[in-house]
Amino acid sequence: MNHNRQSNDGKHDDDSALSDFLASLMDYTPTIPDELVEHYLAKSGFQCPDVRLIRLVAVATQKFVAEVANDALQHCKARQAAVVKDKREKQQKDKRLILTMDDLSKSLREYGVNVKQQEYFADSPSTGIDPATRDE
Amino acid sequence: MRKSRSKRKSNIHLQQPTINPRDFQFMITKVAVSQICKSVGFRRSRVSALETLTLVATKYLETLVKSAASFSNAASRTQSNILDLTNALHDMSLQVGFMGASTLYDHNNNCLLKSSVLESLSDFVSSTNEIPFAKPIERAKERESEEVNAVPGSFQERGGHIPEWLPRFPDVGGTNENCDKRVNGEQLWENSSSVLGCQIDGFEEKRCGSNNVGKLPKGRSRIKFRVNNGGGTRVGLNGISCNNVFGQSKDEEEAEPVAVCEKSVKSEEKQILVYKRRKKLC
Numbered sequence: 001m002n003h004n005r006q007s008n009d010g011k012h013d014d015d016s017a018l019s020d021f022l023a024s025l026m027d028y029t030p031t032i033p034d035e036l037v038e039h040y041l042a043k044s045g046f047q048c049p050d051v052r053l054i055r056l057v058a059v060a061t062q063k064f065v066a067e068v069a070n071d072a073l074q075h076c077k078a079r080q081a082a083v084v085k086d087k088r089e090k091q092q093k094d095k096r097l098i099l100t101m102d103d104l105s106k107s108l109r110e111y112g113v114n115v116k117q118q119e120y121f122a123d124s125p126s127t128g129i130d131p132a133t134r135d136e
Numbered sequence: 137m138r139k140s141r142s143k144r145k146s147n148i149h150l151q152q153p154t155i156n157p158r159d160f161q162f163m164i165t166k167v168a169v170s171q172i173c174k175s176v177g178f179r180r181s182r183v184s185a186l187e188t189l190t191l192v193a194t195k196y197l198e199t200l201v202k203s204a205a206s207f208s209n210a211a212s213r214t215q216s217n218i219l220d221l222t223n224a225l226h227d228m229s230l231q232v233g234f235m236g237a238s239t240l241y242d243h244n245n246n247c248l249l250k251s252s253v254l255e256s257l258s259d260f261v262s263s264t265n266e267i268p269f270a271k272p273i274e275r276a277k278e279r280e281s282e283e284v285n286a287v288p289g290s291f292q293e294r295g296g297h298i299p300e301w302l303p304r305f306p307d308v309g310g311t312n313e314n315c316d317k318r319v320n321g322e323q324l325w326e327n328s329s330s331v332l333g334c335q336i337d338g339f340e341e342k343r344c345g346s347n348n349v350g351k352l353p354k355g356r357s358r359i360k361f362r363v364n365n366g367g368g369t370r371v372g373l374n375g376i377s378c379n380n381v382f383g384q385s386k387d388e389e390e391a392e393p394v395a396v397c398e399k400s401v402k403s404e405e406k407q408i409l410v411y412k413r414r415k416k417l418c
Contacts, residue, residue: 021257024258027260031168041201057200096179115188
């Protein structure tokens with residue numbers, strides 16, 4: 001496996017683009033704090049004094065999480081669109097956007113993570129139902 | 137009244153949160169992940185979903201870093217560089233797929249730095265607004281390293297059996313060079329520069345009380361020694377053990393038991409006072 005082999009063709013353009021990107025990472029503060037990433041780096045045996053690589057790891061993780069969350073949001077919106085319109089008008093728009101396990105498991109499945117919503121056991125069939133709609 | 141007070145106290149003890157370091161990392165990651173979710177557009181979240189996403193994010197980070205570290209180890213390096221990280225990123229994003237994944241190990245087109253994964257990351261950085269972490273995190277390592285720098289070379293040389301608050305040993309490093317001189321120059325050992333130099337150095341250190349001497353690497357916590365004086369009373373002395381004092385000089389032996397007796401008497405008196413107070417309270 002020749003992982004580290006580099007070709008000289010067009011190396012300068014890539015180098016300049018890459019160095020620009022890495023230099024921009026010096027000023028960029030990722031949402032995942034450096035301290036946390038450094039902790040996990042040290043825990044996993046990743047030694048690197050360069051701050052830019054730490055930031056790169058943080059940015060990669062942030063991008064992953066953002067993509068997963070964005071997919072879940074799309075699933076959520078698609079599910080909401082299928083609901084009957086009368087119900088949708090009752091609820092406000094902001095409140096509808098809730099991250100749930102259903103959407104999350106759907107979006108994570110695309111990234112190779114199989115998540116299943118936890119089974120919910122109830123002592124009686126009417127436990128989980130909203131009290132207003134419960135028939136008594 | 138007393139019982140109720142004690143009950144309250146016990147309740148307070150029960151309520152004190154026991155912070156697990158793993159929980160601490162998890163909570164920080166959770167805050168960061170929830171910030172990302174909010175930036176994407178979610179308004180609310182189920183707790184289970186957020187915790188699952190946090191766990192997955194942690195696993196992603198760990199897997200990415202471990203894979204990069206294993207790449208660098210395979211290239212017989214201990215420090216990882218961007219090529220290892222790029223390889224790890226490729227491995228992680230193979231599931232989703234990316235541009236140029238089919239020609240990743242092609243001999244004609246094998247410049248890792250040209251990869252589309254890095255490009256997409258740079259696009260992400262340029263397109264996404266910066267969302268700094270909500271709260272500042274105190275770094276424990278920095279404080280330790282500052283203290284270590286104040287007293288150089290103290291932690292590495294000392295053994296584990298020596299308490300950290302004790303001052304470090306005086307420097308012996310300068311004597312080796314002087315030893316060579318002595319062997320070559322055939323001087324008397326007493327007159328040799330090594331002995332004189334050492335003495336002078338030692339005295340200077342003692343007299344000047346230089347900055348390093350006064351500073352201890354760690355604040356000494358309070359220490360108590362228990363000495364059995366026949367009667368079984370406890371004498372608490374701050375940092376001085378009585379046995380060592382007895383062993384040093386014979387002249388003071390006569391005076392000291394009296395002093396110790398006085399101390400024991402005093403301590404007994406104190407105890408009696410305490411008993412009286414307790415009785416009054418009762």
